[in-house]
Amino acid sequence: MHIPDGFIDAPTSVAFGVVAAAGIGYCLRRGSAELDDRAAPLAGLTAAFVFAAQMLNFPVAAGTSGHLLGGVLAAVLVGPWIGATCLAVVLLLQGLFFADGGITALGLNVTNMSLLGALGGYLIFRVVLRLLPQRRTSVPVAAAVAAGLSVPIAAAGFVLQFAIGGTVEDLSLRAVLAAMVGVHVLIGLGEATITFLTVGLVLRSRPDLVHGARGLLRRESARSAPAPVVPAVPAARP
């Protein structure tokens, strides 16, 4: 999913660079209001975990692999604004130090994986969560659905960029779209599985640290006991 230099022409890359910079700037503004000193290491850990998981390519079809994008995972764990910024940090360092994703393509990649993948994916997460029973166990399910959809959405973002500024012309855009969405639906299944397991794991051990479960925790604790302590927290400790 990391676009190298050369696929998309310079004007389009610059335009999406502006989009990405404005988007991340907005995320930082919103994120700064909800970050405190305690949340900063958690956000750093989320970025590091996404980086590690992105190294783990799993086979999807004959001669093709995919890896976690991690946008929805990060957004559900630390919130959409910080989560999208986590993805941008990962993409920046991958481009600078690991030759993964072109330098001129950074704005394209941030737009697809951070703005579309994390922010767009988080929007889907909220919608799906509203449709499910208002229980804590719905959070990993909604996260998995959103994660699965976020991958073909990010792939469609690439096709849009390719349609605007692809350097190879005379290609069937419909064929590129079908191929990109097709293979990334499969990768999305892996994304959904990893997101489900990871969110579920953190939710079981420290539900208070899962941003996407906040409203539910408050509601559950209000319903079950007059004390504001979340009931499942002591039980989850070994």
Added chain:
Amino acid sequence: MTAPVPTRSRSARGLLVAGVLLAFVLAGFVSGYASSEPDGLEKVAGDQGFLTSADEHAFGDLFLADYAVRGIDDPRLAGGLAGVIGVALVLVVGTLLFWGVARLGRRRPASRV
């Protein structure tokens, strides 16, 4: 609004330590067993005929390029070491950035949108 104070007072140290360890193990060890097939975009680019339009990466000769530490012959060791360095790098850069952002947020609490 009365925030649920007890749920916010517990330290996150346990989760942080476990998460950091897991990230190091994934990037340093498990990554050696990852698929080396082309990823979705690369595969589609090859099939559809635009893979050759990719340019060489501007920093393709740096010592961590392509997730392999330069000068180490064993691919699993070179990749695992690059992964460990990468996790440490992202952890430090990310945490420092978010710390700075948290500071900025405190300095102008009125600007909550």
